[in-house]
Amino acid sequence: xxxxxxxxxxxxxxxxxxxxxxSATLHGxxxxxxxxxxxxxxxxxxxxxxxxxxxxxxxLWVARMQEYYRFKSEQxxxxxxxxxxxxxxxxxxxxxARDNIVARGVSHDGAVGLAAxxxxxxxxxxxxxxxxxxxxxxxxxxxxxxxxxLIEDHLWNLALVWANGAR
Amino acid sequence: MADLVVDLHDLWFAEQxxxxxxxxxxxxxxxxxxxxxxxxxxxxxxxxxGSSGFYSDxxxxxxxxxxxxxxxxxxxxxxxxxxxxxxxxxxxxxxxxAQDFKERQAAIPYE
Amino acid sequence: MSDNYGDVRxxxxxxxxxxxxxxxxxxxxxxxxxxAEDGSLxxxxxxxxxxxxxxxxxxxxxxxxxxxxxxxxxxELFDExxxxxxxxxxxxxxxxxxxxxxxxxxxxxxxxxxGGTEYAPSASFDKLQSVPxxxxxxNGIAADxxxxxxxxxxxxxxxxxxxxxxxxxxxxxxxxEMWKQARKDVSDLIDETNSALDDYEGxxxxxxxxxxxxxxxxxxxxxxVPFTGGTSAALYWAIAGSAIGVTGAVxxxxxxxxxxxxxxxxxxADIAVSLRQAVADMKLQWIENEIFIRDKIRSLTDLISxxxxxxxxxxxxxxxxxxxxxxxxxxxxxxxxxxxxLPRPALADTTxxxxxxxxxxxxxx
Numbered sequence: 001x002x003x004x005x006x007x008x009x010x011x012x013x014x015x016x017x018x019x020x021x022x023s024a025t026l027h028g029x030x031x032x033x034x035x036x037x038x039x040x041x042x043x044x045x046x047x048x049x050x051x052x053x054x055x056x057x058x059x060l061w062v063a064r065m066q067e068y069y070r071f072k073s074e075q076x077x078x079x080x081x082x083x084x085x086x087x088x089x090x091x092x093x094x095x096x097a098r099d100n101i102v103a104r105g106v107s108h109d110g111a112v113g114l115a116a117x118x119x120x121x122x123x124x125x126x127x128x129x130x131x132x133x134x135x136x137x138x139x140x141x142x143x144x145x146x147x148x149x150l151i152e153d154h155l156w157n158l159a160l161v162w163a164n165g166a167r
Numbered sequence: 168m169a170d171l172v173v174d175l176h177d178l179w180f181a182e183q184x185x186x187x188x189x190x191x192x193x194x195x196x197x198x199x200x201x202x203x204x205x206x207x208x209x210x211x212x213x214x215x216x217g218s219s220g221f222y223s224d225x226x227x228x229x230x231x232x233x234x235x236x237x238x239x240x241x242x243x244x245x246x247x248x249x250x251x252x253x254x255x256x257x258x259x260x261x262x263x264x265a266q267d268f269k270e271r272q273a274a275i276p277y278e
Numbered sequence: 279m280s281d282n283y284g285d286v287r288x289x290x291x292x293x294x295x296x297x298x299x300x301x302x303x304x305x306x307x308x309x310x311x312x313x314a315e316d317g318s319l320x321x322x323x324x325x326x327x328x329x330x331x332x333x334x335x336x337x338x339x340x341x342x343x344x345x346x347x348x349x350x351x352x353x354e355l356f357d358e359x360x361x362x363x364x365x366x367x368x369x370x371x372x373x374x375x376x377x378x379x380x381x382x383x384x385x386x387x388x389x390x391x392x393g394g395t396e397y398a399p400s401a402s403f404d405k406l407q408s409v410p411x412x413x414x415x416x417n418g419i420a421a422d423x424x425x426x427x428x429x430x431x432x433x434x435x436x437x438x439x440x441x442x443x444x445x446x447x448x449x450x451x452x453x454x455e456m457w458k459q460a461r462k463d464v465s466d467l468i469d470e471t472n473s474a475l476d477d478y479e480g481x482x483x484x485x486x487x488x489x490x491x492x493x494x495x496x497x498x499x500x501x502x503v504p505f506t507g508g509t510s511a512a513l514y515w516a517i518a519g520s521a522i523g524v525t526g527a528v529x530x531x532x533x534x535x536x537x538x539x540x541x542x543x544x545x546x547a548d549i550a551v552s553l554r555q556a557v558a559d560m561k562l563q564w565i566e567n568e569i570f571i572r573d574k575i576r577s578l579t580d581l582i583s584x585x586x587x588x589x590x591x592x593x594x595x596x597x598x599x600x601x602x603x604x605x606x607x608x609x610x611x612x613x614x615x616x617x618x619x620l621p622r623p624a625l626a627d628t629t630x631x632x633x634x635x636x637x638x639x640x641x642x643x
Contacts (some may be wrong), residue, residue: 002296004476068480076466076473083483091483091544098481156330157323158481163307166544174415174642181412184405188432191381191402192439198378199443204450207367211358215564220363221572225449228579232442235582235619236382239435242622246424249628253416253639256630 003075004068013067015059022052024060024147029155032060032147034140041136049131050124053143057114057122057150094165101157105150107142109134114146119154172267175254176275179268182250183277185243192240200233282465289468290356296475298346301546304478305345306337349550355557359464368454375447382440384433390444397440406433418640420625428623431616438617445578449571456567463560467553470541474549477542484542584615 001009014025021037021044034056065082073080086092099118106113111134113125124146130139208220258265282289310333313319325333379390383397385406390397405412410425477484539556543549628638 002292002472002476004472005479008480068482072473072476072485076469080473080485082485083477084485086483094544095483152327156325156327159303160307160311160322162478162481163304163545164311166304166548167308170415171642177412177414178416178639180405181409184409184412187402188406188436191400195378195381195439195443198381199375199446202371202374202446204368204371207371207450208363208453210363211361213358214362214561215568216572220453221449221568221575224572224575224579225446228575228582229446231579231582232439232446235442236439238619238622239432239439242428242620242626245626246428246623249625249633249638252628252630253633256633 004071007071008068011064011067011071013060013063015056015063017052017055017059022056024056024143026060026064030148030151032144032151034143034147036136036140041131041139044131046126046128046131049139050126053112053114053124053126054122057116057124057147058120061116061119090165094162097161097165098158101154101161103150103154103157105146105148105153107145109138109142111139112142112146114143114150116150116154171257171264172271175257175264175268176271178250178254179272180277182247182254185247185250189240189243189247192236192243196233196236196240199229199236202229281462282468283461286356286360286464286468287353290353290360293356293468293471293475294346294349294352296472297349297352297546297550298342300475300479301348302338302342302345303334304545304547305341306334309337348547352550352553355554356464356468359557362460362464363453363457365454365458365461368450368457372447372450372454375443378443379440382436382443384436384440386433388437388440403433403436415642416639417643418636418638420623420628420638421640424623424625428620428625431620435617435620442578442582442618445574449575452571453568456564456571460560460564467539467541467556467560470539471549471553474541474543474552475546478544478546478549581614582618584610584612 009028012025012027014023016023021040022034023036024032024034026032034053036052069080069082083095086095099120101119102115102117103119104113104115111127111130114122115124116122126139134142204225205219205222208222208225210218210220212218254268258268307322310319310322314321322330322333379388379397381400381402383400383403385399385403387399388397389395406429409429413421413425416425474484539559541549541552541556543552625638632638634641
């Protein structure tokens with residue numbers, strides 16, 4: 001395994017919504033934990049929770065990407081900020097296919113559903129009544145499960161798309 | 168006779184100086200000749216100019232430099248020897264000159 | 279950058295394992311997609327996690343060994359790169375010449391312009407300038423010739439000898455710097471290759487920046503180590519004596535076939551291709567650098583032999599005396615030879631029988 005491989009296995013990156021009501025942390029490659037500001041859960045709604053999760057998904061993946069390039073820069077001793085411009089039409093098509101991968105994840109109890117396109121655009125659904133029915137702890141755990149499933153789904157599809165895009 | 172002794176003493180200074188310079192050349196030749204970069208330049212045959220790099224050209228130059236140092240050393244050494252011969256030819260035939268020369272050497276040593 | 283040079287072979291093996299692992303996964307994904315297209319497997323995008331793991335394992339068990347064999351040449355490639363000359367040994371070998379410089383610094387001392395080191399006057403030469411005075415009253419023919427033809431140029435010749443030793447040391451210093459940078463390049467190449475594989479593995483396009491060979495920086499260092507004093511070339515040969523008609527003859531830079539190595543590719547196998555190409559380019563640069571150094575050495579050998587190229591642009595080959603006769607472009611000058619090796623003085627052949635003759639020492643006035 002490469003240095004980067006080991007780093008991705010163990011890294012911890014976090015993101016918080018701009019209003020500071022919700023945070024998420026990625027542990028290693030796929031495990032995600034979610035937490036809410038003290039007292040927030042008691043007064044919020046299902047729709048607002050869904051909105052927070054969608055924001056967190058996008059912010060968390062941006063943070064993870066930044067960490068990838070930060071570590072790469074450190075490894076190479078030069079500043080690498082991201083991908084270079086595509087050099088061939090095939091490369092452009094492959095990147096486009098990657099950015100259009102639709103990945104999904106659902107919590108074990110079905111209360112939280114997540115979907116992401118290319119991990120850039122996230123949507124979340126929280127089953128009606130969840131905020132009243134589930135505890136804050138149950139909700140956060142469900143959100144983490146859905147996120148983990150989504151990331152695994154994305155990584156598998158990414159491997160398929162990336163390999164086939166090189167054909 | 169006094170002048171001859173002074174001249175012999177001067178000749179002796181020249182002899183000593185030439186001997187020292189010959190020794191310097193010989194010592195430098197020995198240092199240069201003892202420097203060998205064969206191990207330092209050794210590497211697999213597929214790297215650079217081959218398994219010994221530029222060693223053959225370098226050692227040729229080294230031997231050339233040793234050669235010129237040695238040539239100059241011999242010229243100086245043999246000239247010093249000639250000066251000793253000259254001193255001997257003047258001192259061996261005249262005991263007084265020999266004695267005066269010895270005293271002057273003791274009075275004004277080479278250093 | 280990490281310093282991988284200490285364990286190049288181990289790093290290369292790890293690299294080959296990664297190529298094999300990622301290429302196997304790559305091939306598996308192609309196979310799953312193809313099988314879905316021709317209907318022999320259902321859509322791989324929709325498999326459960328358990329199914330994904332199982333199918334990958336089955337594929338890997340069958341093909342990993344063969345796929346690894348596609349990359350095994352990389353281990354051989356790095357096996358060679360693991361044994362580059364040791365910069366430390368080159369440096370210490372070069373420095374072993376320093377005592378010769380101390381001895382040959384002449385009656386006035388010299389500055390070693392390659393490193394700025396000041397060498398104090400050498401005690402062995404401190405009466406050199408007085409020798410003609412000591413011999414003032416000895417006016418035989420050989421003695422006069424010794425006073426007027428041998429001793430006066432000796433200080434200049436000793437200085438040329440000093441500079442020749444500096445020039446013998448310079449190629450070793452240059453090579454030390456060159457291989458130090460080459461080792462860094464090998465280490466960087468491993469890092470860049472791992473980085474390209476990281477990008478493949480993470481589904482990312484290659485970054486724009488490419489690896490700048492540090493050996494190119496070393497080229498400047500090589501040129502700065504003066505065979506003729508680097509920027510002070512004119513000064514160097516001015517010191518070396520007006521009889522030597524060479525001005526900056528050996529200052530220049532080696533050819534640069536490739537400045538940057540680009541390690542990238544759309545698949546692990548493509549990345550391996552770019553790695554092989556990068557190693558070839560890097561090795562070519564090493565050859566260019568060593569040719570550059572070798573030609574400087576040859577120029578000096580020619581010079582000491584009395585042969586000089588007509589201008590600094592002239593090729594140093596064919597040459598005297600290693601390779602037959604000089605080209606017509608080279609000019610021979612015995613005076614140049616004598617700037618390094620003085621002709622043997624007649625005085626040196628004095629015998630007891632002729633010492634007092636007018637041909638030799640004569641009798642003092």
